[in-house]
Amino acid sequence: MTYTWNWGIFFEPSPEGAGTYADMLLSGLAWTVATALCSWIIAFALGSVVGVMRTLPSRAANAVGAAYVEGFRNVPLLVQMFLWYFVLPELLPRDLGTAVKQMPDAPFYTAVLCLGFFTAARVAEQVRAGLRSLPRGQTQAALALGLTRAQTYRHVLLPNAYRIILPPLTSEFLNNLKNTSVALTIGLLELTARARAMQEFSFQVFEAFTAATLLYVALNLVVIAGATLLERRVAVPGGR
Amino acid sequence: MHLSHALLLAALAISAATAPARAQELSGTLKKVKDTGAITIGYRDASVPFSYLDGNQKPVGYAFEICLKVADAVKAHLKRDTLEVRLNPVTSATRIPLIANGTIDLECGSTTNNADRQRQAAFTNTHFLTATRFVAKREKGLDKTDDLKGRTVVSTSGTTNIRQINEINTARGLGMRILPAKDHAEAFLMVETGRADAFVMDDVLLAALVAGSKTPEAYAISSEAQSRPEPYGIMLRKDDPAFKAVVDAATAALYKSPEGRALYEKWFTQPIPPRGINLKLPMSEAMQKVFANPSDSPDPAAY
Numbered sequence: 223m224t225y226t227w228n229w230g231i232f233f234e235p236s237p238e239g240a241g242t243y244a245d246m247l248l249s250g251l252a253w254t255v256a257t258a259l260c261s262w263i264i265a266f267a268l269g270s271v272v273g274v275m276r277t278l279p280s281r282a283a284n285a286v287g288a289a290y291v292e293g294f295r296n297v298p299l300l301v302q303m304f305l306w307y308f309v310l311p312e313l314l315p316r317d318l319g320t321a322v323k324q325m326p327d328a329p330f331y332t333a334v335l336c337l338g339f340f341t342a343a344r345v346a347e348q349v350r351a352g353l354r355s356l357p358r359g360q361t362q363a364a365l366a367l368g369l370t371r372a373q374t375y376r377h378v379l380l381p382n383a384y385r386i387i388l389p390p391l392t393s394e395f396l397n398n399l400k401n402t403s404v405a406l407t408i409g410l411l412e413l414t415a416r417a418r419a420m421q422e423f424s425f426q427v428f429e430a431f432t433a434a435t436l437l438y439v440a441l442n443l444v445v446i447a448g449a450t451l452l453e454r455r456v457a458v459p460g461g462r
Numbered sequence: 463m464h465l466s467h468a469l470l471l472a473a474l475a476i477s478a479a480t481a482p483a484r485a486q487e488l489s490g491t492l493k494k495v496k497d498t499g500a501i502t503i504g505y506r507d508a509s510v511p512f513s514y515l516d517g518n519q520k521p522v523g524y525a526f527e528i529c530l531k532v533a534d535a536v537k538a539h540l541k542r543d544t545l546e547v548r549l550n551p552v553t554s555a556t557r558i559p560l561i562a563n564g565t566i567d568l569e570c571g572s573t574t575n576n577a578d579r580q581r582q583a584a585f586t587n588t589h590f591l592t593a594t595r596f597v598a599k600r601e602k603g604l605d606k607t608d609d610l611k612g613r614t615v616v617s618t619s620g621t622t623n624i625r626q627i628n629e630i631n632t633a634r635g636l637g638m639r640i641l642p643a644k645d646h647a648e649a650f651l652m653v654e655t656g657r658a659d660a661f662v663m664d665d666v667l668l669a670a671l672v673a674g675s676k677t678p679e680a681y682a683i684s685s686e687a688q689s690r691p692e693p694y695g696i697m698l699r700k701d702d703p704a705f706k707a708v709v710d711a712a713t714a715a716l717y718k719s720p721e722g723r724a725l726y727e728k729w730f731t732q733p734i735p736p737r738g739i740n741l742k743l744p745m746s747e748a749m750q751k752v753f754a755n756p757s758d759s760p761d762p763a764a765y
Contacts, residue, residue: 223564225563409644415619422554422555423578423625425579
């Protein structure tokens with residue numbers, strides 16, 4: 223290996239004229255975090271709705287939920303990113319399409335929507351698994367007590383199901399966080415995109431990606447610590 | 463005969479036998495090529511017309527052909543009857559690690575030779591000179607750098623061009639929004655679909671994209687360049703003077719010969735595969751100079 227290491231590269235000014243290479247990577251980290259959080263809101267909300275639909279006694283709700291999940295989890299994320307970014311604006315009415323294309327930070331909004339809808343399919347399956355893992359008697363008891371179906375889900379089933387699926391949901395959140403890197407293909411200046419730019423400008427490939435790796439790991443460890451705390455706080459006393 | 467004499471004779475015989483071998487001892491890439499009987503060329507999949515895949519998914523191109531000539535020269539230098547030429551696809555992100563770790567020996571494409579990059583890799587004689595310009599839809603009437611004020615501009619991530627347009631944007635306060643795209647095709651698509659007003663790139667790559675588009679006449683390349691001429695070179699491993707000397711000699715001989723000019727004309731002024739597009743880019747004065755006096759200088763002022 224004939225490689226010239228230069229760890230001082232992070233403190234050299236980046237050619238973009240705004241700060242050092244380290245600043246460049248940190249700005250990428252900020253976009254990564256923003257994209258991950260915003261898309262998770264969509265993923266969690268929509269995923270819960272679809273997951274519940276798949277456990278309802280209605281055939282129609284089941285079919286819609288199943289179609290959503292199979293559609294979004296069977297198309298590669300990269301392809302979905304391109305569909306949202308390049309194909310969707312062409313399908314809209316001409317003026318609206320142009321407005322969407324000219325929107326500032328379009329890659330960010332596109333990435334949030336795309337990741338949100340993609341991850342929602344995966345969250346939906348976990349919510350469904352959580353609901354299915356509950357004894358059937360819980361639903362029956364709740365309905366027999368006179369709760370409506372909505373109340374049954376709201377007060378009996380979902381609080382239990384969410385507690386059960388918290389660990390895999392944490393994994394899903396971490397996946398979502400790392401999946402933000404796919405958005406570099408539509409021009410989002412997130413962490414991986416910044417590391418790539420840094421290696422192109424400086425040719426210090428390994429330093430750039432080592433830094434990016436460490437930042438991803440550190441960020442994920444923070445998430446895991448937070449999830450562990452949350453798990454402890456919401457645990458039912460004396461429960462499983 | 464005494465034993466000591468016999469030993470002396472034996473020692474002389476051994477040293478006589480090994481001396482010529484030691485004098486020719488190879489190091490670095492030449493040794494690797496000799497030992498393995500193969501040289502590995504890194505090619506790009508979409509750098510038209512330098513190095514790209516044709517209709518049969520085979521790498522072709524101007525830089526690629528130069529690399530094949532270099533491989534021939536290496537074969538002649540090593541006095542081998544055969545030399546296997548292995549091909550390995552590279553991207554802008556993988557070319558440096560693959561050169562550094564010895565996966566590829568020559569990188570043939572459109573890699574800019576500059577001083578920063580020479581800290582990490584070596585470059586042979588310049589095979590092309592380009593300048594940064596932008597392409598926009600003709601109807602938008604953008605032609606000078608200042609026309610880009612407040613516009614949305616796209617460039618390919620990790621190129622020297624995006625760096626230059628960033629610098630110009632900061633220096634002149636043009637307030638452009640500069641989007642990075644994954645590759646040239648995607649960046650051009652963004653201009654085609656109206657996501658960006660202009661695409662800033664090496665003029666030759668823009669000429670290729672325009673020539674290959676559905677409506678070549680709908681696009682115009684800016685008359686004002688956003689940079690000084692920039693040399694493209696074939697990239698080699700750093701700190702390997704023996705190999706660089708062979709490659710430099712081979713490329714210099716090629717560029718000075720009529721064959722070099724013919725090679726240029728084949729790729730830049732005639733229809734090229736896969737679709738028979740013609741870049742119509744006759745040899746510039748600077749290019750003629752660099753072919754007459756081959757240089758591996760990374761300094762734009764030298765051209």
